[in-house]
Amino acid sequence: MNQLQNILLPEPTLRRLPWYLAYVEILRGKRVKYVSSTRISRALSVDASQIAKDLSFLGVKGRTRIGYEVEDLARALGDFLGFTRTHRAYVIGAGSLGKALIRDSGLSNYGLEIVAGFDVSPAAIGRTDLGVPIRHIDEIYDAMARTPAEIAILTVPAEAAQESADIAIGAGIRAIWNFTPYRVKVAEGVVMANTSIYAHLALIYTRLASMGQQ
């Protein structure tokens, strides 16, 4: 598995794999034993040959006329995507969204363990009701020595986004998951993922407006 994971998958494939997993998990819940790429294709509107190609990256091969074994496929996808291992994260910015993510226990089902939150506001620091300690951002170096994390989830105000990312990376964080609308820049070798919830909201609003019924 480790060797396979060292292949840098194309991003579109990486985006589709969680769809396959979600669908296969549903089948597993229904005690379905086998699934063909044709059936996945119909359910998800993805071309069957694309599915077979995507899954071949995982080293999973379907059998002629039978398809993929549901159990095997679910396990292979979960393992490949990293959901079955624990990855430690800090939340930087314990405001509204930061607290919400800390509280979202569902993320742990996908291998994400949030071990600490950081902020600069005296009102936030020292809170203990969220399940993880909220500490001053200056303590991130100390935290990295004691309960290290690989991922920093960035939920600070936009104006603090770049500086917060720089501090986290300086302390040894290797991946930034950016929820701010600011376009954070990182050095090569640091993993960067943007979850642009505001861009998605704008997309919804403008599409609704363009339908002329708002």
Next chain:
Amino acid sequence: MNQLQNILLPEPTLRRLPWYLAYVEILRGKRVKYVSSTRISRALSVDASQIAKDLSFLGVKGRTRIGYEVEDLARALGDFLGFTRTHRAYVIGAGSLGKALIRDSGLSNYGLEIVAGFDVSPAAIGRTDLGVPIRHIDEIYDAMARTPAEIAILTVPAEAAQESADIAIGAGIRAIWNFTPYRVKVAEGVVMANTSIYAHLALIYTRLASMGQQ
């Protein structure tokens, strides 16, 4: 403005506009009066001519040697993206993520007002501690008559995603914001936006693994 909004913007432009807004808001906070596309370009690593082109969609034009007026640009972007108007939404699925989004008061700064939550679990229904009522999904028709919403935020388990979307659309919802890993299908004319947080997690995990240091 309405007329401009009826232009269906290309999605890449729509993704960049919130970056510009976030940056311009920072400048506004610093009492900066004017900003050139070159300066925005340097800050965000977007080509200056692309920025000028994107902003021309809004009918905003910079002045030679002076650039854009920061106040005007911030207002034009906020208006155009729909952040300055209120859009009502329901949260379908008051589990961990659903509750987190209901609690995330920051979304209201971007024009999103969550007015009700829906679930099927007796443990969730009737809760009043989240600030909005949590009702049984069967009551969505009644809710649409009394406190209508345009947007349904989908935070149910994957196996309930399609059915929940169908119910919401049947009740009159016009846009689905899908947070589930399931690839929900909707009829033409219904707005669909996917926020694939699990895909982003997978991207982070696999990129970290491919760097061979995990």
